[in-house]
Amino acid sequence: MPNRNKAVFPGAQSALDRFKYEVAAEIGLANKVQSAGWENMTTREVGSIGGFMTKKMVQLAEQQLAQSNGVSATLARSAGADAQQGALQDSGR
Template sequence: MPRNNNRAVYPGAQSALDRFKYEVAAEIGLGNKVQSQGWENMTTREVGSIGGFMTKKLVQLAEQQLANNNATSAQLAQSAGQEAAQGVTNESGR
C-alpha cells in the first residue's frame, strides 16, 4: 500500500482540505458516489476531476486575495504619500 507523504504545512489545514474535497465532489455531482462507494472505489478520472476543480478554486481564491492585497497596498501607499507631502509642507512653513 502506498504511503501518503503529503503533510499540511499548517495545523488544521488537512481537515479543512478534506471538507473542501467533499464540498467540491458534491458540487460537481460526485458527492453521493463518494459517500456510497468511498474514495478507494472512485475512478482515477473522477478523483482527478475533483482535484483539478479544487486546484482551480484555490487559484481563484489566491488571485482574489492578491488583488485585494494589492488594492489595499496601493491605497496605503497613496495615503502615506499624501501624509508625507503634507508633512513636508507643514515642516517647511508653507
C-alpha cells in the same frame, strides 16, 4: 491506500478534507463518494475533484492578491525558497 499528502499548515488538513467533499458535491460525485468510498473512485473522478479544488484555490489566491495589491515580502521569500529547493532536488544535490 492511506493518504500520504500532508497539509503545509497544521490544522489545514481538516479544512481541505471538507473542501474536497464540497467540491465532490458541486460536480455531482458526492453520492458516489459516500456509497463507494474514495478508494473505489476512478482516477478520472478523483482527478476531476482535485483539479477543481486547485482551480478554486488559485481563484481564491488571485482574489486575495488583488485585494492586498501585490505579493507580500514573506510570500515572495517563501516562493523563492521553494523554487530554489526544487532546483536543488532536480539537480540531485
